[in-house]
Amino acid sequence: MRLLVTGASGWIGRHVVPELHAAGHQVVGLARSTASAQALTAAGVEPLTGDLSNTDLLRTAATDSDGVLHLAYGHDFSRFAEAMAQDAAAVTAFGEALAGSGKPLVIASGTPAVPGALATESDWVTEGITGARGRVARAVVDLAEQDVRGVVVRLPRSVHGAGDYGFIAWLAQIAEQAGLSGYPGDGSARWPAVHVTDAARLFRLAVDVAAPGTVLHAVGDQGIEVREIASALGERLGLPSGTRSAEEIGFLGGMMAVDQPASGAGTEALLDWHPTGPGLLADIAAGHYDR
Ligand SMILES: NC(=O)c1ccc[n+]([C@@H]2O[C@H](COP(=O)([O-])OP(=O)(O)OC[C@H]3O[C@@H](n4cnc5c(N)ncnc54)[C@H](OP(=O)(O)O)[C@@H]3O)[C@@H](O)[C@H]2O)c1
Numbered sequence: 375m376r377l378l379v380t381g382a383s384g385w386i387g388r389h390v391v392p393e394l395h396a397a398g399h400q401v402v403g404l405a406r407s408t409a410s411a412q413a414l415t416a417a418g419v420e421p422l423t424g425d426l427s428n429t430d431l432l433r434t435a436a437t438d439s440d441g442v443l444h445l446a447y448g449h450d451f452s453r454f455a456e457a458m459a460q461d462a463a464a465v466t467a468f469g470e471a472l473a474g475s476g477k478p479l480v481i482a483s484g485t486p487a488v489p490g491a492l493a494t495e496s497d498w499v500t501e502g503i504t505g506a507r508g509r510v511a512r513a514v515v516d517l518a519e520q521d522v523r524g525v526v527v528r529l530p531r532s533v534h535g536a537g538d539y540g541f542i543a544w545l546a547q548i549a550e551q552a553g554l555s556g557y558p559g560d561g562s563a564r565w566p567a568v569h570v571t572d573a574a575r576l577f578r579l580a581v582d583v584a585a586p587g588t589v590l591h592a593v594g595d596q597g598i599e600v601r602e603i604a605s606a607l608g609e610r611l612g613l614p615s616g617t618r619s620a621e622e623i624g625f626l627g628g629m630m631a632v633d634q635p636a637s638g639a640g641t642e643a644l645l646d647w648h649p650t651g652p653g654l655l656a657d658i659a660a661g662h663y664d665r
Pocket of ligand 1: 380381382383384385386387404405406407410424425426427445446447448449482483484529530531532533534540541
């Protein structure tokens, strides 16, 4: 297939592209800058110059493709509302372009927080601000009614590996600045995680074989207590770990206070996908988050 991929230059995208190539797909990648276009070209991706906000461009490019994999997201959390609106508009444009075609529209989303229980593929959080991505995901699942093979791949809080600059790298930076690797409360809230290569393999399967309306969970570690994450980071950084208020930790503090373990058992059974990469604590111990 000739696939349109947004976010192909990102952390997860750069691991998904080789998977798609190995499966025989051609990749056209949205590139919002010259640097991203150059990185895509070097990775064997045909760059399409443009921004996620240009929905006309997205519609045309999706129509010209055999399917869309949407990984791009604005991660400047000071502009959260803008990113949410842009994401919803982009997915609407893709849905309109692919309606009636039977082609795949695969999007990245997040595992829902169901405190005290393992979130499964059947759980949904669609209310309020935290439900914004859930609402977009629900719309993608519902596209099955319009003959679009809408598939949602939910990712846990950390998609980790060597070179990761996401939340765990942010926590390492916050710890270094504070001289303390902190966690809110007693640190018993749990975060799920997956190795980036396992997530990439699942995106490829989602594109190739997942049925319309499928929700998949790319989960390796089901739930690691945040105090264990803080302690592992502290050990590598030569810092003590201990409790701090969520406010002191900042943006991630609130997220670390919410128990949100997740299961990928349904996905493993459905697609014979099984995570094989190292766990998050092993990746921290291997020095991938050293500063
Ligand atoms: N990494 C994780 O731990 C994690 C966990 C849960 C969910 N997710 C989700 O998984 C998806 C991929 O995440 P990631 O970690 O790969 O993110 P990332 O490394 O921040 O990459 C984001 C990608 O989106 C592109 N992008 C952002 N804004 C854009 C815009 N306005 N126009 C065009 N392209 C734009 C970026 O392009 P540039 O290269 O030009 O910057 C980059 O390719 C996202 O939906 C993310 O929210 C990730």
